[in-house]
Amino acid sequence: EAEHAFLPALLDAAKNPRIIRDAPGYIDCSVYVTVLEVPTRLDRALGDQHPMGNPHYNVSPEGGKAAARAIADGLGRLYPEHQAVFQRNLDAYLAQLDAAAVRWEKEAAPLHGQKLVSYHPDLVYFAEAFGMVPFGTIEIRAGIDPTPSHIAELEESMRKNNVKIVVRELQYPAGLAESVAQTAGAKLVELPVMSGGLPETKDYISFLDYNLRTMLKAVQGS
Known part of the structure; x- marks a missing residue:
């Protein structure tokens, strides 16, 4: 929901009922994100505000992990017969990210x-x-x-x-x-x-x- 500003119009333009909001193919990668900068008031004079908060979570390790979980969930809904495969792949990917995050934390001092x-x-x-x-x-x-x-x-x-x-x-x-x-x-x-x-x-x-x-x-x- 973080990219509310352009996403609805983009989905409408796609003319694909399988990916509209609440359809099985609609995957919101922000559902597990702890969102920052949620505005306390909305005012067009304040620029391109995001009512649900700052959408640029992909630039942090935790944001990447959250998106991966949401994608695995979405694929599992679409192809339940392969849900175990998606979960294994997710677990393996999160393990890679966790290992990298330990290194990044030290490097970032x-x-x-x-x-x-x-x-x-x-x-x-x-x-x-x-x-x-x-x-x-x-x-x-x-x-x-x-x-x-x-x-x-x-x-x-x-x-x-x-x-x-x-x-x-x-x-x-x-x-x-x-x-x-x-x-x-x-x-x-x-x-x-x-x-x-x-x-x-x-x-x-x-x-x-x-x-x-x-x-x-x-x-x-x-």
Whole structure:
């Protein structure tokens, strides 16, 4: 339900009754997610709000595990005769993720307490998973383009608060993020927000590996 803003229209456009809401083929990957940033009030002036909370849970290990469970459940509903196979595959995949998460937790120690600015608020779950502190966004709010005054205030606040990391998610323009990082004296980090976003991120574990190690290089070099 987290991607309420576009999902209903997308499902309608598909014209496939098997995947509409409440149909057997409708799999909501967020059902097991502990959702962050659930708004206390809704206001169009506040940008692209998500009434059910921040939908970018895929950038954290726990979000990935939650999605895998939901997918296995959905496949089991569709093909109950193969439910045992889906459960075995899920168990094996979760074991891989758990093993990687132990390693990631140790590797992430230098990130603890580090503040970051991102273009869009889509690294909140990443920050929570690895001990970082979201400080602000280049967008004024989600979906609202930055203004010169917003950028000037952000850069000044970053300098005052010793914020050393600016993240440009790969789907956003490079120039402004580069300028903010340079003006504020921060490092620019460029990250995909989906597996497959770069050749090095061909699957989910390599995606999280890449993002964590790229962030570590920036922090340890700052």
